[in-house]
Amino acid sequence: MCDTCGCNMTHANQHLLLGDGHLAHTSNGSASIEVLRGLLDANDHQAEHNRQHFAEHGVLAVNLMSSPGAGKTALLEATIDALRERYRIAVIVGDLETDNDARRLRQHGAPAIQISTGSACHLDAHMVHMALHDLDLHDLDIVFIENVGNLVCPASFDLGQHCNVTLLSSPEGDDKPQKYPVMFRAADLLLLTKSDLTPLLGDFVAQRAERCLRELANDAPVFELSSKSGAGMNHWINWLERALQLERAKIRDHIAMHGQVAGHSHG
Amino acid sequence: MHELSICQAIIAQVQAIAEEKRATAVSDIHLRIGPLSGVEALLLRNAFPFAAAGTVAAGAALHVSDMPVRIRCSQCGGEMTVPANRLLAGPMQWGGSVNV
Incomplete structure (x- = not known):
């Protein structure tokens, strides 16, 4: 002492x-x-505000996180193509520089708001809030937030999303959950992407990646898929539709109990 | 890399408290940080003086204590300290269900 x-x-x-x-x-x-109090009190407060904003419009918000090049944008392109007829989708994209990803996604018919973070290695709740001013949530069912490619920092910042989806592409290696426990612990769903490359690599074992995830006391579902070939995409699409239904059911229950989604003022 | 923004968040909290308590200076700030927070104590210490400069906390000493990860078995109630990436590993037979 x-x-x-x-x-x-x-x-x-x-x-x-x-x-x-x-x-x-x-x-x-x-x-x-x-x-x-938490170190990120101000961020968490803003995140809660964002979450409420999504809820008021019955919009599901999904935060996509992974290392750079794991296939977040390719997954979104394939997802938008698969769901375009049924759901209205928009994307908020975070990158240090360029609006390449936003332009790619717009070509698939989805509104995409680019956040250029400059040197910042993650999105925070305030940046997402700014982006929401450019997005009309009345016309939407799902908003994807494509976080900055990074397995470290994005995990520490709540954005107001309803779920975190973490991507791990086969070329990165199956031990990544062990190396980046904070990121993988935050995952509500783990997608093992680029499964079309797995046979070529020979040393990526999906079960090993899953075991690493379980050792983090995370029982999130794990799906293997390839955005390129379409293999396994149906599991992901089903999960997404179910997540949207669950979120909307939650909002309905809330309205039944309290009359409305707790209102908030816009500063 | 995100430690500077965390420092800025700390300073904002400290400023609010200092204002409320009508304090004119802050001498010491103590933090407890767990390994699952994704915050690096060393980087935080390096970033702190830059975030604190020109504020009520300028010159304050930042003390960071690292907290262990503790898990409790939801079946037997046993507790132990574990590495951040092996929450379910250990000599005890965890039923696969723990509280962190």
């Missing part, structure tokens, strides 16, 4: 040190205040 790092403050004695406790103020008048 020392007097410098705070380790001398325990559950038992903290009432003496906090608030009006008689040890709360030092001789020179300084005081110690325990905050017990």
